[in-house]
Amino acid sequence: ESSRFIAHLQRQAEVLSLAQLEARVCDVQHIDLPIASIDAAYNRWVLCFVPNPEAVIAGVARVLRPNGVFVIQEYMNYGEMLFAPESAALRRGIDAVVTAWRKRGGDPNVGLRLPALLMQHGFRLEMIRPLHRVARPGTPFWHWPTIFFRNFLPLLVEQNALSQEDCDAFMRDWDARSNEPSAFFCSPPMIEIIARRV
DSSP states (O other), X not given: XXXXXXXXXXXXXXXXXXXXXXXXXXXXXXXXXXTTOEEEEEEESSTTTSSOHHHHHHHHHHHEEEEEEEEEEEESOGGGOEEESOOHHHHHHHHXXXXXXXXXXXXXXXXXXXXXXXXXXXXXXXXXXXXXXXXXXXXXXXXXXXXXXXXXXXXXXXXXXXXXXXXXHHHHHHHXXXXXXXXXXXXXXXXXEEEEEO
């Protein structure tokens, strides 16, 4: 539900006296802003979920002023999330996440397509770099996948996209790694792109 994030942003804008900031909920595949009306756009984990990422890029190109900047951080191979020690149960769970993601019209590897799409829509690529993080049990970053798995895998079971047995095995293996000092988790590889509107 995007509206609660917009409400939070509006409250923060008031606290910080940012009267120039306007926040709204809209479909990013149909950006309704005046042509050449903004200086910069930022995207993180949006293009991988929408059915038509090219429409988003075209819309941003339309509303950015010449020389405006578009910063993107997206997954480029979500299925390559890594766990140590390795586990067949963990791999089955991640494969189920990727399959469900694609069935809903998203692309967990969208980052691989973005440089070409940006250039097709009038952007000059200024920077492309990988983003990859490693987490160990007991650290704040370890908490993120724990919450995600506990909330999302049961939904896959409800949708018959993952068996209850595989879900239980995944959580057993994840919990075991959460208590193992030598364990670590590598986040899915992402790409960060800085592109400028020509």
